[in-house]
Amino acid sequence: MTTNEVTKMSSSCNCSEHVNKLNQQITVMRKEIKNLRQLLENAVRSHRKHMTSLQSALTHFGQDGASNTQSMPKTERVTPDLLEKGIIQTQPIGFISSCFSVKNGTPRQPAICGPSRATLQIQQSIFNNPEHSLVGLETYSHIWILFLFHKNGHLSYKAKVKPPRLNGQRVGVYSTRSPHRPNALGLTLAKLDRVTSDTLHLSEVDMIAGTPVLDIKPYIPDYDSPHCRLAVDSDCLQPDNTSSHDGTFCAESMYTESLASPPRADNVPCDMVVERKNGLPSCCAVPRILRLEDQSKAEVLCPDDSSGSSAPKSLGKDLATVLGELKSFVSQGDDHLNQGCSVGMSQAPDVPKAEPKEDSAGPRYGQEAYSTIAGWIREPPVASLEVRFTPHAERDLSNFLGPITAELPESNQPRFQFLRGPKEAAAAIRGVLSADPRSVYRRSRCRDRLFFFTLDTADITCWFGQGFAEVLQVRPVAD
Numbered sequence: 001m002t003t004n005e006v007t008k009m010s011s012s013c014n015c016s017e018h019v020n021k022l023n024q025q026i027t028v029m030r031k032e033i034k035n036l037r038q039l040l041e042n043a044v045r046s047h048r049k050h051m052t053s054l055q056s057a058l059t060h061f062g063q064d065g066a067s068n069t070q071s072m073p074k075t076e077r078v079t080p081d082l083l084e085k086g087i088i089q090t091q092p093i094g095f096i097s098s099c100f101s102v103k104n105g106t107p108r109q110p111a112i113c114g115p116s117r118a119t120l121q122i123q124q125s126i127f128n129n130p131e132h133s134l135v136g137l138e139t140y141s142h143i144w145i146l147f148l149f150h151k152n153g154h155l156s157y158k159a160k161v162k163p164p165r166l167n168g169q170r171v172g173v174y175s176t177r178s179p180h181r182p183n184a185l186g187l188t189l190a191k192l193d194r195v196t197s198d199t200l201h202l203s204e205v206d207m208i209a210g211t212p213v214l215d216i217k218p219y220i221p222d223y224d225s226p227h228c229r230l231a232v233d234s235d236c237l238q239p240d241n242t243s244s245h246d247g248t249f250c251a252e253s254m255y256t257e258s259l260a261s262p263p264r265a266d267n268v269p270c271d272m273v274v275e276r277k278n279g280l281p282s283c284c285a286v287p288r289i290l291r292l293e294d295q296s297k298a299e300v301l302c303p304d305d306s307s308g309s310s311a312p313k314s315l316g317k318d319l320a321t322v323l324g325e326l327k328s329f330v331s332q333g334d335d336h337l338n339q340g341c342s343v344g345m346s347q348a349p350d351v352p353k354a355e356p357k358e359d360s361a362g363p364r365y366g367q368e369a370y371s372t373i374a375g376w377i378r379e380p381p382v383a384s385l386e387v388r389f390t391p392h393a394e395r396d397l398s399n400f401l402g403p404i405t406a407e408l409p410e411s412n413q414p415r416f417q418f419l420r421g422p423k424e425a426a427a428a429i430r431g432v433l434s435a436d437p438r439s440v441y442r443r444s445r446c447r448d449r450l451f452f453f454t455l456d457t458a459d460i461t462c463w464f465g466q467g468f469a470e471v472l473q474v475r476p477v478a479d
């Protein structure tokens with residue numbers, strides 16, 4: 001309805017209430033038109049960008065397009081001129097097979113759902129012998145996975161986004177892990193359970209089945225965690241140390257021994273304990289205090305040592321004393337010790353809270369924190385939920401078996417493809433639901449509605465109440 005029509009109507013019926021209503025409707029419609037225009041503009045902008053990239057790629061690869069990269073010699077997929085412009089024709093090294101088939105109900109970060117399992121097979125089109133590319137990787141417990149958010153549905157993005165855990169508040173896209181970003185690239189730190197030939201067996205993943213993987217790299221705390229970098233650097237600078245002053249050299253030397261999967265001591269803040277290997281410090285994001293049979297080798301990092309030095313202090317004390325010291329150190333308010341550590345945080349008592357730092361210069365080595373994170377990561381406005389199962393749902397779940405093994409031969413019961421059994425599935429369901437997987441819209445507008453998601457071969461039905469999520473039914477997926 002046009003403004004003229006509204007005016008005409010108002011003069012004929014002279015009913016001010018009616019006119020007010022119509023005016024309100026017009027305001028709403030105008031807003032909607034504005035939003036639509038914005039969306040359209042974004043879509044056109046994004047389309048133009050992609051056309052430009054495509055055109056460059058087409059020019060380079062010939063008019064039949066670059067999609068036939070499989071038939072091209074591997075070395076010719078990227079040429080120096082395009083590479084220099086930041087344009088590469090990506091080719092997935094493999095595709096994820098995972099226990100999550102759709103985005104809904106997939107953990108927002110790998111750490112919230114430990115048992116989430118997946119496999120990744122390296123494609124033959126990448127290497128003639130894909131298994132060769134994985135030699136040595138089995139010595140690492142975790143790997144970085146770089147992947148494409150191929151199911152984003154659209155390629156549009158905005159400079160500010162509303163992370164679900166921030167309950168509607170906006171922040172810059174680059175301060176978040178939002179899937180909707182200019183180059184739809186995801187980064188996940190996954191646990192590497194084992195390697196068989198050309199296949200990686202993973203857990204702690206947040207990627208859906210079919211996700212194209214562009215690259216993998218070993219997770220090396222000495223390079224990737226600022227806490228560990230400090231440990232390595234400070235030790236390398238000791239005058240009596242035979243290694244060079246280069247932290248890289250130092251870090252590589254100490255990893256000549258392979259790291260067996262260390263047991264976790266979740267009650268100890270990570271990155272605090274340093275174990276010596278080959279006379280050099282080996283720090284780990286997973287604390288290995290339980291492995292320190294020879295306690296004379298144990299060292300604790302004291303980043304705010306009054307001497308100003310951040311060098312490790314030798315302890316040579318028993319485990320209880322070490323733990324006591326760590327606890328009191330933490331409770332004194334040295335909140336920097338835990339920042340940046342994600343392993344075992346949920347179980348860690350006395351974990352200090354991370355506040356956003358006001359100092360724009362940021363932390364400096366040997367002075368303040370090694371790394372800082374936004375306060376809402378650990379203290380989001382959206383509280384985590386208690387997760388319950390109805391007796392009916394528990395019975396449903398107990399019917400499931402893990403994948404076929406020698407101990408679990410064929411049977412008529414429903415089976416999981418990835419998860420090892422009902423216990424692991426229950427833990428995964430708890431992980432997904434306790435983090436409240438609903439969108440902000442659903443959380444605020446669609447209360448008490450049923451929520452469905454698929455985990456491995458099970459369809460889960462649940463509902464959300466005040467502060468809890470309750471699983472009502474666990475059924476084998478229809479197909």
Ligand SMILES: C[S@@+](CC[C@H](N)C(=O)[O-])C[C@H]1O[C@@H](n2cnc3c(N)ncnc32)[C@H](O)[C@@H]1O
Nearest residue numbers: 103106107108149150151177186187207208211
């Ligand atoms: C918030 S992102 C974080 C991913 C990664 N850890 C990161 O930081 O880049 C995780 C969410 O992305 C979505 N997702 C996972 N795989 C996807 C894919 N292939 N395409 C689109 N969305 C995906 C799921 O809904 C999941 O909850």
